[in-house]
Amino acid sequence: MKTRKSQTEILGLAIVVVLILVATIFVVRFLVLKAPTEYRKGFVSSEIASNMLNTLLKTAAKECSQLTVTELLQDCAQARSIICDDGKDSCKFVESTANYIFDQTFDKWNMQYEFLAYTDIRSPLIKVGKPCKADKRSKLFPIPISVATMYTKLDICG
Amino acid sequence: MHPDLLIHTKMKKAQIQIGETIAVLFVFFILIIIGFMFYVKIIKSNIELETEELSQLRSVGISQKIMFLPEVQCSEDNIIIDNCIDILKLDSAQSIMKKNEIYYYDLLEFSDVSISQIYPNEAKWNLYSRKIEDFNSKFVTNVPISLYDPATRKHGFGVLTIETLFK
Numbered sequence: 001m002k003t004r005k006s007q008t009e010i011l012g013l014a015i016v017v018v019l020i021l022v023a024t025i026f027v028v029r030f031l032v033l034k035a036p037t038e039y040r041k042g043f044v045s046s047e048i049a050s051n052m053l054n055t056l057l058k059t060a061a062k063e064c065s066q067l068t069v070t071e072l073l074q075d076c077a078q079a080r081s082i083i084c085d086d087g088k089d090s091c092k093f094v095e096s097t098a099n100y101i102f103d104q105t106f107d108k109w110n111m112q113y114e115f116l117a118y119t120d121i122r123s124p125l126i127k128v129g130k131p132c133k134a135d136k137r138s139k140l141f142p143i144p145i146s147v148a149t150m151y152t153k154l155d156i157c158g
Numbered sequence: 159m160h161p162d163l164l165i166h167t168k169m170k171k172a173q174i175q176i177g178e179t180i181a182v183l184f185v186f187f188i189l190i191i192i193g194f195m196f197y198v199k200i201i202k203s204n205i206e207l208e209t210e211e212l213s214q215l216r217s218v219g220i221s222q223k224i225m226f227l228p229e230v231q232c233s234e235d236n237i238i239i240d241n242c243i244d245i246l247k248l249d250s251a252q253s254i255m256k257k258n259e260i261y262y263y264d265l266l267e268f269s270d271v272s273i274s275q276i277y278p279n280e281a282k283w284n285l286y287s288r289k290i291e292d293f294n295s296k297f298v299t300n301v302p303i304s305l306y307d308p309a310t311r312k313h314g315f316g317v318l319t320i321e322t323l324f325k
Contacts, residue, residue, distance in 0.1 A: 027200065040214040044299055051241050051302040058304050060312035062278040097277065101315055104276045109300055
């Protein structure tokens with residue numbers, strides 16, 4: 001009779017210990033190991049994605065009669081009649097300028113990116129950077145041209 | 159049993175029970191202390207986490223204040239142009255911000271703000287700098303920004319670098 005009573009008591013004690021352990025695991029999981037919310041990261045990547053494309057498209061090229069990148073892209077998608085001071089056509093010039101700017105910014109900040117300018121996404125006119133493998137922040141900017149609409153797209157990975 | 163022996167046995171039993179109670183209380187207080195230490199550690203880590211989040215939010219706030227500073231923002235016919243800095247205003251703003259450091263400290267706290275032109279030419283402007291040595295957290299925010307030259311009416315490509323320090 002006494003053995004049975006003590007066995008029940010041990011079982012009760014074991015249940016209490018298990019409950020305390022479970023509670024401790026929950027506390028550790030949700031309170032101690034809680035990762036900080038990355039408010040800054042979200043702000044920075046969204047600002048960079050939109051500002052980078054807007055700024056790039058407004059930038060004037062001094063080697064191409066001070067035409068803006070938007071105007072050069074419009075020529076690139078249509079006649080390709082503009083030849084810059086360094087002998088490059090509009091497409092090549094925008095590609096090399098974008099390469100230089102991204103090299104001074106994204107590469108220095110260790111950010112992966114992909115920049116595309118296209119009328120048909122399957123055959124882009126300009127492609128700089130590498131495609132993102134996982135998460136990305138994307139900014140698409142349409143540019144009107146006479147026959148259709150061309151798009152510039154910037155993906156920032158991570 | 160002899161009465162003296164009975165009293166002696168009872169006293170011994172009582173002493174053992176007192177010893178037991180003391181041992182139980184000792185273990186109980188040890189458990190309370192361990193629990194309290196655990197609780198303090200959790201509270202401390204939560205406070206650190208909240209401080210980090212608060213610093214991040216303050217850093218974002220300072221970055222936004224700088225991006226929309228009327229002292230440097232481009233405007234045309236009183237209409238503000240987003241994501242753009244006027245180079246002529248920038249030259250004046252540099253000296254104004256230096257002269258009114260206390261006013262700008264209220265806005266920008268401990269931070270270092272500089273603007274670098276990347277294309278077509280390379281140039282650098284240091285707009286504001288107030289640093290501390292014993293900071294706990296430091297955030298560097300780089301924002302691509304258009305640099306407008308009103309003389310030629312053309313835009314260049316620049317980067318606004320904001321370094322915020324918190325104690």
